[in-house]
Each structure stands twice: as structure tokens, then as C-alpha cells.
Amino acid sequence: MNKTLLSAAIGAAVLGFASAASAATLDDVKAKGFVQCGVNTGLAGFAQPDSAGNWKGFDVDYCKAVAAAIFGDATKVKYTPTTAQSRFTALQSGEIDLLARNTTWTVNRDTALGFNFRYVNYYDGQGFMVPKSLNVKSALELSGAAVCVQSGTTTELNLADYFKANKLEYKPVVFEKLEEVNAAYQAGRCDVYTTDQSGLYSLRLSLAKPDDHIILPEIISKEPLAPAVRQGDDKWFDIVTWAGFALVQAEEFGITQANVDQIKAGSTNPDVRRFLGVEKDTKIGTDLGLTNDWAYNIVKGVGNYGEVFERNIGASTPLKIQRGLNALWTKGGLQYAPPVR
Amino acid sequence: MTDHAIRVSSHREPKVSPINDPKVRSIFFQIMTALVVVLAVWFISHNVSVNLARANIASGYGFLAGRSGFDIGFAMLPYSSDSTYGDALVVGLINTILIAVTGIFTATIIGFLVGIGRLSKNWLIAKLCTVYVEVFRNIPPLLVIFFWYSGVLSTLPQVRDSLKLPFSMFLNNRGLAFPKPLWGEGTYLIPITILIGIVVTFAIAKWAKKRQMRTGKQFHTIWAGIALIAGLPILTFLMLGAPLTFDYPVAGRFNLSGGSVIAPEFVALYLALSFYTAAFIAEIIRAGIRGVPKGQSEASFALGLQPSSTTRLVVIPQAARIIIPPLTSQYLNLTKNSSLGVAIGFPELVSTGGTTMNQTGQAVEVISIWLVVYLTISIATSLFMNWFNARMALVER
Numbered sequence: 001m002n003k004t005l006l007s008a009a010i011g012a013a014v015l016g017f018a019s020a021a022s023a024a025t026l027d028d029v030k031a032k033g034f035v036q037c038g039v040n041t042g043l044a045g046f047a048q049p050d051s052a053g054n055w056k057g058f059d060v061d062y063c064k065a066v067a068a069a070i071f072g073d074a075t076k077v078k079y080t081p082t083t084a085q086s087r088f089t090a091l092q093s094g095e096i097d098l099l100a101r102n103t104t105w106t107v108n109r110d111t112a113l114g115f116n117f118r119y120v121n122y123y124d125g126q127g128f129m130v131p132k133s134l135n136v137k138s139a140l141e142l143s144g145a146a147v148c149v150q151s152g153t154t155t156e157l158n159l160a161d162y163f164k165a166n167k168l169e170y171k172p173v174v175f176e177k178l179e180e181v182n183a184a185y186q187a188g189r190c191d192v193y194t195t196d197q198s199g200l201y202s203l204r205l206s207l208a209k210p211d212d213h214i215i216l217p218e219i220i221s222k223e224p225l226a227p228a229v230r231q232g233d234d235k236w237f238d239i240v241t242w243a244g245f246a247l248v249q250a251e252e253f254g255i256t257q258a259n260v261d262q263i264k265a266g267s268t269n270p271d272v273r274r275f276l277g278v279e280k281d282t283k284i285g286t287d288l289g290l291t292n293d294w295a296y297n298i299v300k301g302v303g304n305y306g307e308v309f310e311r312n313i314g315a316s317t318p319l320k321i322q323r324g325l326n327a328l329w330t331k332g333g334l335q336y337a338p339p340v341r
Numbered sequence: 342m343t344d345h346a347i348r349v350s351s352h353r354e355p356k357v358s359p360i361n362d363p364k365v366r367s368i369f370f371q372i373m374t375a376l377v378v379v380l381a382v383w384f385i386s387h388n389v390s391v392n393l394a395r396a397n398i399a400s401g402y403g404f405l406a407g408r409s410g411f412d413i414g415f416a417m418l419p420y421s422s423d424s425t426y427g428d429a430l431v432v433g434l435i436n437t438i439l440i441a442v443t444g445i446f447t448a449t450i451i452g453f454l455v456g457i458g459r460l461s462k463n464w465l466i467a468k469l470c471t472v473y474v475e476v477f478r479n480i481p482p483l484l485v486i487f488f489w490y491s492g493v494l495s496t497l498p499q500v501r502d503s504l505k506l507p508f509s510m511f512l513n514n515r516g517l518a519f520p521k522p523l524w525g526e527g528t529y530l531i532p533i534t535i536l537i538g539i540v541v542t543f544a545i546a547k548w549a550k551k552r553q554m555r556t557g558k559q560f561h562t563i564w565a566g567i568a569l570i571a572g573l574p575i576l577t578f579l580m581l582g583a584p585l586t587f588d589y590p591v592a593g594r595f596n597l598s599g600g601s602v603i604a605p606e607f608v609a610l611y612l613a614l615s616f617y618t619a620a621f622i623a624e625i626i627r628a629g630i631r632g633v634p635k636g637q638s639e640a641s642f643a644l645g646l647q648p649s650s651t652t653r654l655v656v657i658p659q660a661a662r663i664i665i666p667p668l669t670s671q672y673l674n675l676t677k678n679s680s681l682g683v684a685i686g687f688p689e690l691v692s693t694g695g696t697t698m699n700q701t702g703q704a705v706e707v708i709s710i711w712l713v714v715y716l717t718i719s720i721a722t723s724l725f726m727n728w729f730n731a732r733m734a735l736v737e738r
Binding site for chain 1: 698
């Protein structure tokens with residue numbers, strides 16, 4: 001047996017018989033009646049099951065928005081918890097329809113891995129957290145430190161680049177699962193924890209004494225976190241992209257979960273009427289392969305982008321993350337939706 | 342067969358229809374089986390290549406030459422983020438082999454002691470060994486690893502409260518730091534003298550055996566061997582003027598800097614696999630020794646052999662024949678179980694391969710490399726053990 005054949009044979013185990021799943025994802029999803037969404041194994045504020053076992057979080061709400069757009073029912077989602085390593089295989093193999101797991105959009109993932117990204121649901125950057133007792137004020141003082149990091153992430157690569165560029169020494173302590181990295185940091189196996197800043201805020205909450213740890217000011221990378229789908233199904237890609245843009249557009253219009261019915265009934269603004277699918281002869285939804293009230297369903301189901309943000313990770317939550325880069329473009333942020341028309 | 346051939350030549354065989362002819366049938370079924378296997382392989386590989394192409398996933402082994410960009414905490418070879426993915430896999434492979442070799446060595450010693458201990462006439466020793474075997478062989482290896490990592494090693498003091506041991510060694514929850522020897526000029530001669538010592542010892546052993554066969558006189562080969570293998574290098578070292586200095590670990594701002602460190606991940610995996618596999622080896626040893634009939638040692642006593650000589654020359658060689666084949670399986674198990682190191686962040690082959698797979702997305706290729714490597718290691722181990730078994734096997738005259 002030659003090498004290609006061997007590797008191909010083995011690959012079958014990984015890829016399974018994905019032919020059925022990758023052809024027309026929307027039809028498959030409609031047929032089975034739910035969206036299979038890949039999320040984090042547990043990152044407070046982004047994706048975490050609550051005490052009753054219901055998944056909650058920023059990424060989870062995005063999955064719900066997609067379900068609402070398709071079914072008009074935000075609950076028609078099933079979640080697959082994925083690790084940093086298992087997430088790509090899960091998506092490639094067709095095990096999940098959609099990956100919403102704080103995944104950084106990079107050119108490598110967009111091309112060689114066979115994924116598509118377009119809508120960035122959170123603009124993030126990599127940071128460092130250290131115990132206050134170490135008296136560190138800047139990441140540039142970290143020479144000689146042991147750094148805990150999750151394997152197979154862009155974080156791991158940025159870390160190596162940053163320390164190399166600044167000629168600093170460090171000792172990587174690498175684990176596959178987030179929980180293991182957390183445990184190692186708490187046990188003092190390493191001095192520094194590095195991941196996306198949003199993740200650090202989330203992680204700090206889960207520590208025994210959150211106030212004993214500080215997040216350093218340096219942001220060493222760009223981490224546009226974006227939902228991903230497989231290449232080769234443009235229709236499905238369009239749906240998940242526009243579900244995200246609809247969240248942002250709704251915030252821009254000032255449409256909330258609470259007032260959406262009222263606006264739908266009373267608005268005279270043609271932009272808003274088109275967005276909510278009440279303009280006459282609109283094809284706003286049917287072109288996507290959905291019903292015309294898909295955007296209405298999203299807002300009705302999960303609210304607008306601002307609401308999703310505030311509910312899960314915003315100032316009123318324990319995470320207290322500022323909107324920052326994730327404010328609307330009209331308020332100096334980067335969240336910008338192309339026109340829905 | 343011969344009967345058959347004779348019959349064919351003397352009688353005319355009655356004509357059978359091909360459907361009932363065993364020869365035709367067996368050929369038919371073999372062809373069918375081969376066909377099914379070939380078709381299955383073709384179907385699977387075709388399916389994968391079509392799906393990879395459809396999903397626009399790059400394929401091939403070219404990625405191995407790319408810059409890896411990630412660091413590895415525990416590398417026996419020089420490795421940095423500028424090294425290639427291929428280097429990362431090699432570093433992982435070396436760590437896997439390191440765990441396998443040290444683990445097999447230790448597990449064999451512990452297993453041997455415990456196995457003999459279970460046969461001891463001392464009640465306490467026998468029971469303690471029984472408890473050991475029953476405990477370790479009934480816990481999944483992953484839990485044993487977690488036990489050592491989280492239960493034992495992470496309870497060591499924090500780095501800033503390191504335990505100070507003699508010889509400038511420090512013990513903390515980040516491992517054992519010890520002075521790193523820096524070899525000076527000319528020290529390459531030392532391994533050469535060790536090799537010379539080993540070769541000469543073998544020659545002496547051969548000569549001594551011949552002489553004993555001829556004249557019955559014994560020669561203290563062991564002492565001569567120790568003198569040669571240990572003495573020669575020490576002599577060379579002293580003659581070179583003791584060119585050895587140490588790099589001592591000192592407390593830095595975050596970590597101990599300088600010296601060498603044995604990481605707790607390595608120690609946890611090494612101890613866990615050693616203790617776990619030792620429980621199985623102990624049972625194999627016990628079975629092997631029990632498998633030698635009592636008459637053998639009685640006959641040996643009757644011939645006037647000492648109990649120690651009886652064990653060494655009569656019981657062990659016969660027990661070895663029973664022990665070696667199942668021992669091989671345990672060695673292979675230990676090697677394969679080393680892949681569990683990924684759970685505690687020990688950078689062995691599965692860990693570095695997993696990172697590579699994730700950074701490059703080449704799942705099919707990396708998994709094929711894993712399979713080929715583990716297969717190669719396992720086949721090499723079993724070839725060696727088969728050779729050893731053949732040497733130990735009963736030579737019938």
C-alpha cells in the first residue's frame with residue numbers, strides 16, 4: 001500500500017462519510033430540525049452550561065440567532081463542546097454545522113483548513129494575566145517566566161513570536177483543555193496565563209480570589225473572533241454571515257427584543273420595514289432561502305448585538321467587559337453591518 | 342497429502358462438480374476476500390480524497406518543512422519556534438521514546454521485585470505485594486497519571502518556597518532543578534572509553550567461559566567488567582584534569598534560572614506508567630516462576646546446587662521462557678500508554694502532533710504519521726523481544 005493510499009484510508013476515520021453533510025447544509029439542518037453548533041467546553045460569558053444544563057453565553061446566543069433565522073425558534077440548537085484541538089476536525093468532518101467558539105480568523109484557517117469566515121462577532125486581542133504578588137507592571141518584565149497556554153491556538157503562536165521579538169526567555173506550559181490550563185495556573189505551575197483578553201476576564205472570575213490577579217495592559221495581537229463554516233456551501237455561509245450582521249444592524253436601528261413587535265407594526269421607515277420583512281414584495285429572506293421575517297425572528301429570539309453583549313459579558317455582568325472595539329461604528333467601534341437590502 | 346497423491350495415482354477419482362470441489366472453493370473465497378479488501382480500501386481512500394478536495398483542504402506532507410511557530414517546554418533536542426513542524430514531531434517522538442525506555446526499565450525492576458515478593462514466605466511482604474498489584478492493575482492508567490500529577494507532584498511547594506536539597510538541588514511544583522554538568526575539553530573520550538570497556542568485558546566473558554569449560558576454573562568476570570567499564574572512564578577523566586564544571590540553578594524573579602530541570606509532567610507520566618505496568622509484570626513474573634515444576638529445583642538440590650545457583654541457573658532460565666512473550670505485550674502497552682501524557686501536557690508525539698495538526702489542519706497526514714510511528718516502535722520492540730525469546734528458548738538436541 002502506498003503512502004497516499006494509507007493516509008487516505010486513515011483519513012476516512014477522521015472525515016467519516018461527510019459527503020451527505022457538506023452538500024447543502026441548509027437542507028440538512030431543516031431536515032433534522034436543529035442547528036448543530038460547536039462551542040467552547042466552558043468559558044464563562046461566552047459558552048457555558050448553567051446549573052440546569054442550558055448553554056448560555058455570547059457565542060451560544062449567536063448559535064441561537066442562526067436557529068431563529070432558519071426556524072423562527074431560537075431554541076432549536078444542539079451544542080457540541082469542542083476543545084481548541086477538536087474544533088476544526090469537528091467542523092471539517094460535518095459533525096457540526098457551524099463553529100462559534102471564539103475562533104480567530106486567520107488566512108491559514110480561511111484557506112488551508114477549508115473554512116470560511118466573514119462576520120466577526122468579537123474583536124479581541126491577546127493579553128497576559130499574572131498574580132498581583134509578582135509585582136509585574138508590564139509584559140516586558142516577564143523574562144524567565146513560566147507561561148500557561150492552551151495548545152493549538154493562535155495564542156500559542158503569538159506568545160512565541162512576542163517573546164522572541166522582545167528577546168525574552170520563557171518556559172511554555174501547554175495543555176490541550178482549558179480546564180487543565182486553569183488548574184495549572186491556579187496550582188502555581190506557571191507564573192503567567194495568556195489567552196485572548198476576553199478569555200482572561202472570564203477566567204479570572206473562576207479563580208478563588210479574582211482580585212489577587214491582574215491583567216497586564218499589553219495586547220500583543222489582533223484576534224478577530226469569528227464564526228466559521230466549511231467551504232463549498234455558499235448558501236449556508238450567507239445565512240450564518242447575515243444572521244450576525246442582522247444582530248448588529250438591529251442595534252443600529254435601535255430595535256430591541258422588547259420593542260421589535262411595536263416597531264414592526266408601527267414603523268414607517270422603509271429601511272426598518274425592509275429589515276423586518278414587512279415591506280411589500282420584499283425578497284430579503286427568500287433570497288437567502290429563509291422566510292422574509294428572518295431578521296425579525298433573530299431580534300425576537302435573542303435581541304440585538306448590544307443586548308447580547310450586555311446580557312453575557314457587558315458592564316452589568318461579573319465580566320464587566322467594555323464595548324471598546326466592539327462598539328457600533330457609529331460610536332467609534334468596529335461593529336459595522338453592510339446594508340440589509 | 343501423500344495418501345491422497347497415492348490414491349490419485351492408483352484410482353480414478355470420481356468427477357466432482359467445481360461447486361463442491363474444496364480446492365476451487367478455497368481459491369474462490371480467497372479471491373472474494375481479497376477483492377472485498379481492495380474495494381474497501383479503494384472506496385475509503387477515494388471518499389477521503391474527494392471530500393478533501395471538495396472541502397478545499399490542502400493535503401500532502403509538504404507542511405512538515407514549514408516553520409512551526411510554537412515552543413515546546415520539554416525538548417531533548419535543540420528546538421525553538423523557528424524549527425519546522427517536522428522537528429516538532431521528532432522532538433515529540435524522542436520524548437515518547439524517552440518515556441518508553443525509562444518506563445520499561447523501571448517497570449521491569451518494580452515488577453520483578455513485586456512478583457517475587459508475592460511468592461515470599463514472609464506474610465507481610467506477600468500481602469503488601471498483593472495489595473499493590475490489585476490496586477494498580479484495577480485503576481485505569483489515565484487516573485494513575487492524574488494521581489501522580491495532581492495528587493502527588495502538584496502538592497510540592499511553590500517555586501518561591503522551593504525545598505533545598507543537597508548538591509544545590511531544588512524541588513518545587515515545577516520540577517526538580519539540579520546543577521547542569523558542563524563538560525570541558527577532551528571529554529568526548531569518556532564515552533569512547535566506556536565503549537572500549539564494554540567490548541573488552543565481553544571478550545573476557547567469552548574467554549572465561551571457554552576456560553571454565555576446559556579447565557573448570559572460574560574467573561571473576563563481573564568484577565573485571567566493573568573495573569573496566571567504570572574504572573577506565575574515571576581514569577581518563579582524571580588524566581584529562583577533571584574538565585567538569587556545573588551550571589547551578591539560582592532563584593530568578595519568576596523561576597529558578599540555570600541548571601537543568603526535570604519537569605513534573607515527565608516525572609508524573611514516568612512514575613504512573615512504571616507503577617501501572619509493573620503490576621502486570623509482577624503477575625507475569627509470578628506466573629513464570631510458578632510455571633517451573635517443583636521437580637526441577639528438587640533435582641537441582643539433589644545434584645548439590647546452592648539455592649541461589651538453583652534460582653539463577655535452573656528456575657529463572659526456564660521461567661524466562663514463560664515470561665518473555667507476555668512481557669513483550671506489557672512493554673508495547675507501556676509504549677502506547679505514553680500517549681496519555683497529552684492529558685497532563687507532556688509534549689510527547691501525540692501532543693506535539695496534535696498541536697501541529699491544529700495549526701496546519703493536516704489531520705489525515707498527522708494521524709497517518711502517528712500510526713506509522715507507533716507501529717514502527719511496536720514492531721521494533723516485538724522484533725527485539727522475539728529475538729530475545731528465541732535465544733532463551735529451550736534448545737532441543
